[in-house]
Amino acid sequence: MNKIKRFVASLLKDFFNEADKKELIEILSTSLQEKIDDLVESGTPLEDAVKISMQEFGSTKDVLDAFQDESSKLKADLRIRRRSQLIFSIFGYFIIVGLCVFLNLTLLPIFNDFLWFVVVAIGLLFWPVVMGYRYYLAVK
Amino acid sequence: MISSDVIRGHIDTIILKLLMEKDMYGYELANEISLRTKNKFDIKEATLYAVVQRLEMKNLIQSYMGEKSHGGKRRYYKVTPFGRAYYSETISEWKLLKEIMMAILGSDIS
Numbered sequence: 001m002n003k004i005k006r007f008v009a010s011l012l013k014d015f016f017n018e019a020d021k022k023e024l025i026e027i028l029s030t031s032l033q034e035k036i037d038d039l040v041e042s043g044t045p046l047e048d049a050v051k052i053s054m055q056e057f058g059s060t061k062d063v064l065d066a067f068q069d070e071s072s073k074l075k076a077d078l079r080i081r082r083r084s085q086l087i088f089s090i091f092g093y094f095i096i097v098g099l100c101v102f103l104n105l106t107l108l109p110i111f112n113d114f115l116w117f118v119v120v121a122i123g124l125l126f127w128p129v130v131m132g133y134r135y136y137l138a139v140k
Numbered sequence: 141m142i143s144s145d146v147i148r149g150h151i152d153t154i155i156l157k158l159l160m161e162k163d164m165y166g167y168e169l170a171n172e173i174s175l176r177t178k179n180k181f182d183i184k185e186a187t188l189y190a191v192v193q194r195l196e197m198k199n200l201i202q203s204y205m206g207e208k209s210h211g212g213k214r215r216y217y218k219v220t221p222f223g224r225a226y227y228s229e230t231i232s233e234w235k236l237l238k239e240i241m242m243a244i245l246g247s248d249i250s
Contacts, residue, residue: 027193032189066191
């Protein structure tokens with residue numbers, strides 16, 4: 001059942017408030033588990049029953065289809081949230097890299113020969129890039 | 141095969157109709173729809189179960205834990221009096237829609 005709940009939760013992770021999400025996960029997981037039980041009772045091996053049920057279940061879009069009045073609002077909320085995260089990551093990136101440049105070039109002259117802030121700047125790039133990709137997925 | 145996009149506005153009515161005939165659990169509903177439509181209506185279970193949850197939140201149906209004849213417990217759904225009233229209302233709308241469509245497309249679809 002935990003596997004089923006994790007699967008359903010992964011479909012809903014970016015949508016609904018916590019209370020609604022919890023209830024929806026419970027209902028969807030129960031129904032999915034009932035299908036697995038039916039398949040097992042009709043002779044399908046458990047592993048296959050779980051696999052078939054998950055494959056045939058549907059996607060996040062299919063769940064949102066049931067809430068047609070609210071789905072555009074939910075998608076808009078997600079886009080706004082992802083955009084805020086992207087902006088935050090870009091500001092955060094520049095602030096941290098700026099601080100590193102300052103430390104590297106002024107406060108710690110002993111390291112002046114080695115521009116270590118470049119390593120930090122490249123390493124930290126994953127943050128805005130990941131947030132940018134997540135925003136792209138939400139817009140798409 | 142017709143997708144749920146086309147028939148989306150009528151899924152509530154379909155579920156209410158089936159549950160008025162007999163209390164059913166989620167997967168039983170999905171099977172019944174496939175059976176009656178001879179697999180011509182492709183509704184994803186994710187959509188169906190989410191609609192069921194939405195109908196329960198609106199108090200159009202209610203759930204209870206029941207025994208399955210062979211095997212474990214199932215969460216069955218039944219229509220509430222409010223759900224029956226809502227169903228009658230949507231059927232009236234459906235009849236009106238049918239009349240309008242027949243008046244316009246009659247010769248092409250009969």
